[in-house]
Amino acid sequence: MEGAGTPSSRETVVFQLFVAGDESHSRSAMDNLKAICEVYLPECHEIEVVDVLECSDLALEKKIFVTPALLKLSPAPGATIYGTLSEKEKVVEALGLQREG
Amino acid sequence: MSKEQPLSEDMGALQKVPTQIQGLDDILYGGLPAGRTTLVSGGPGSGKSLIGLEFVYRGAMDGHPGLFVTFEENGENIRENAATLGWDLASLERRGSLFLLDARVDPETAVSGQFNLKGLLSVLDAKTRELGADRIVIDALDGLMRFFGDLEQQQNQMLVLYRWLMEHRVTSLLTSKTQPAPGVQNQFEFLDFLADCVVSLDQEIKARVSTKMLRVVKYRGSAYGGNAYPFLVTDEGLYFQPITNVAMHFDSTTHRISSGSERLDEILGGGFHSGRCILVAGETGAGKTCLASTFVRSACERGEKVLYWNLEESPEGMLEGMRSLGIHLDPALGSACLEILSAMPESMGMEEHLFLLHRTLERFRPDHLVLDAMSACGRIAGKEAAFDFLLRLVTACRDRGITTLLINQVGASGDRQELSGIGLSSIIDAIVTLHYQVVDDEIQRFLLVMKARGSHHSNRFHRYSLTDRGMAIER
Numbered sequence: 001m002e003g004a005g006t007p008s009s010r011e012t013v014v015f016q017l018f019v020a021g022d023e024s025h026s027r028s029a030m031d032n033l034k035a036i037c038e039v040y041l042p043e044c045h046e047i048e049v050v051d052v053l054e055c056s057d058l059a060l061e062k063k064i065f066v067t068p069a070l071l072k073l074s075p076a077p078g079a080t081i082y083g084t085l086s087e088k089e090k091v092v093e094a095l096g097l098q099r100e101g
Numbered sequence: 102m103s104k105e106q107p108l109s110e111d112m113g114a115l116q117k118v119p120t121q122i123q124g125l126d127d128i129l130y131g132g133l134p135a136g137r138t139t140l141v142s143g144g145p146g147s148g149k150s151l152i153g154l155e156f157v158y159r160g161a162m163d164g165h166p167g168l169f170v171t172f173e174e175n176g177e178n179i180r181e182n183a184a185t186l187g188w189d190l191a192s193l194e195r196r197g198s199l200f201l202l203d204a205r206v207d208p209e210t211a212v213s214g215q216f217n218l219k220g221l222l223s224v225l226d227a228k229t230r231e232l233g234a235d236r237i238v239i240d241a242l243d244g245l246m247r248f249f250g251d252l253e254q255q256q257n258q259m260l261v262l263y264r265w266l267m268e269h270r271v272t273s274l275l276t277s278k279t280q281p282a283p284g285v286q287n288q289f290e291f292l293d294f295l296a297d298c299v300v301s302l303d304q305e306i307k308a309r310v311s312t313k314m315l316r317v318v319k320y321r322g323s324a325y326g327g328n329a330y331p332f333l334v335t336d337e338g339l340y341f342q343p344i345t346n347v348a349m350h351f352d353s354t355t356h357r358i359s360s361g362s363e364r365l366d367e368i369l370g371g372g373f374h375s376g377r378c379i380l381v382a383g384e385t386g387a388g389k390t391c392l393a394s395t396f397v398r399s400a401c402e403r404g405e406k407v408l409y410w411n412l413e414e415s416p417e418g419m420l421e422g423m424r425s426l427g428i429h430l431d432p433a434l435g436s437a438c439l440e441i442l443s444a445m446p447e448s449m450g451m452e453e454h455l456f457l458l459h460r461t462l463e464r465f466r467p468d469h470l471v472l473d474a475m476s477a478c479g480r481i482a483g484k485e486a487a488f489d490f491l492l493r494l495v496t497a498c499r500d501r502g503i504t505t506l507l508i509n510q511v512g513a514s515g516d517r518q519e520l521s522g523i524g525l526s527s528i529i530d531a532i533v534t535l536h537y538q539v540v541d542d543e544i545q546r547f548l549l550v551m552k553a554r555g556s557h558h559s560n561r562f563h564r565y566s567l568t569d570r571g572m573a574i575e576r
Contacts, residue, residue, distance in 0.1 A: 018220060020217070020219030020220065020223065021219075023219075025215060025216065025217065028214070029214070032214070052219060052220045052223040052224075053219070053223050056223040056224045056226065056227035056228075057227070059220050059223060059224055060202075060224050060227075060228075063203075063204070064220045065204050065206070065218070065220045065221035065224065066206075066216045066217060066218060066219075066220050066221065066248065067216060067217060067219045067220045068214075068216055069216065069220065079211070080207065080210045080211070081210070081211045081212070081213055082210060082211070082212045082213070082216045082248065083212050083213045083214035083215055083216045084213070084214030084215050084216065085213050085214055086213060086214035086215075087213040087214060088213075090211055090212070090213040091211075091213050093211075094211035094213070
């Protein structure tokens with residue numbers, strides 16, 4: 001485990017989810033992320049949804065060229081995950097999450 | 102797919118966008134298809150990124166803003182490499198004429214589920230609008246496609262990209278690696294099919310010299326040069342010198358110039374034609390360089406500029422040899438009418454030789470060129486290549502109105518085929534041959550004008566000798 005997100009710290013995990021408008025991929029990614037957060041980060045997560053069709057500047061700044069894409073901004077270490085987040089184990093592993101025990 | 106629209110609209114008159122890459126537009130009969138997609142494929146180091154970069158750079162310099170999207174090399178490296186070619190990308194970026202998008206993806210990035218290229222397209226949308234860009238280069242597709250797991254996904258995303266490019270009517274150039282080994286399914290094959298123009302780059306090794314080659318595989322709605330064209334990466338960018346429509350027409354309007362010898366002028370029926378190609382052939386020691394130097398001296402005395410391209414010996418050696426025959430070229434060198442370009446044939450490849458020549462022609466702007474000797478050209482890259490080389494050289498000179506004096510050293514047999522020079526006779530306007538024979542311990546020398554287009558020249562053998570005052574032709 002990489003230290004971040006351990007249950008005791010209860011530090012809020014901040015995400016940016018980049019989507020492209022209201023396509024089905026966007027909705028899936030949103031739903032999948034919420035479900036994961038409810039299990040692993042109850043009441044200690046923030047999700048900002050960025051629509052690249054509206055905010056291409058931010059996409060460029062963060063070098064997000066595919067959507068959906070999830071950025072974990074804080075706490076360190078950060079992480080980037082591409083896709084609809086449908087494969088939960090991969091997301092959990094990439095974010096270094098542990099189920100609250 | 103969000104919008105359905107025909108992949109290929111009706112042709113009409115195909116507009117072209119010049120690449121402004123030296124020589125490439127001749128091969129493409131004007132340039133890339135405007136508002137359409139060109140695919141350039143090639144192996145590592147084949148120059149595909151550079152073609153893309155030069156296209157965007159030259160456009161930006163010429164008031165056509167463009168985007169360069171890189172998936173392979175980092176942006177800073179690209180700027181540095183461009184700087185070695187004298188291209189200041191950063192200043193074009195500041196002026197809003199060029200946008201370099203470093204879209205490389207961290208290979209460690211995790212993937213979970215499906216995704217698409219909309220992020221990239223929205224950035225391209227915004228930047229295209231902001232710059233008013235009419236051209237986009239994507240380098241390289243395989244870098245972009247790496248993240249899309251299966252072939253179907255890759256093809257879907259390429260189709261999305263292709264449609265975006267077509268809808269935005271930008272002239273695009275996409276690069277990709279050369280096709281994988283036969284039998285492996287190729288994800289870009291279908292893009293070959295979609296693209297309006299497909300260009301492939303290759304390297305060829307002949308006579309131990311590696312040459313980069315470009316071939317246009319298809320060009321929808323346009324004619325194009327069908328050969329494999331060699332090209333060079335120089336310190337100014339890419340350099341192609343295709344043989345363009347080698348016209349065989351004979352222009353009788355050129356004026357006559359003296360060969361430097363009154364007697365030879367008479368034999369030629371009034372001297373050489375300026376701007377034409379003259380071949381001087383003979384065995385070693387026959388006096389070819391002497392004849393050429395006599396011409397050079399008189400031309401320089403008239404204030405005409407001569408480039409002497411010596412593939413046989415150093416300038417010092419040549420000057421010394423001529424001095425012993427009473428031909429002093431030092432005043433011509435001093436007056437800057439004569440320039441001697443000396444290079445060993447083996448020292449570089451054919452394209453490098455041609456580029457060096459081309460650059461010297463552009464800078465020095467000579468009236469006449471002497472090539473000593475065309476027989477040495479075979480040592481640059483073999484006999485067949487020598488033909489191509491000479492054809493391009495003579496064409497380049499003729500296009501500029503430069504008289505070309507080709508010196509050809511032939512073997513003792515002196516057969517006609519060899520005398521008239523590697524099958525080039527159709528572009529050679531006059532042939533002067535020098536012969537000698539030993540009679541009673543004495544060398545007898547003869548000069549013959551075998552051909553002189555547009556002249557009433559002598560058909561006889563004329564005896565001559567080499568004296569300490571140059572070539573003396575008997576009456």
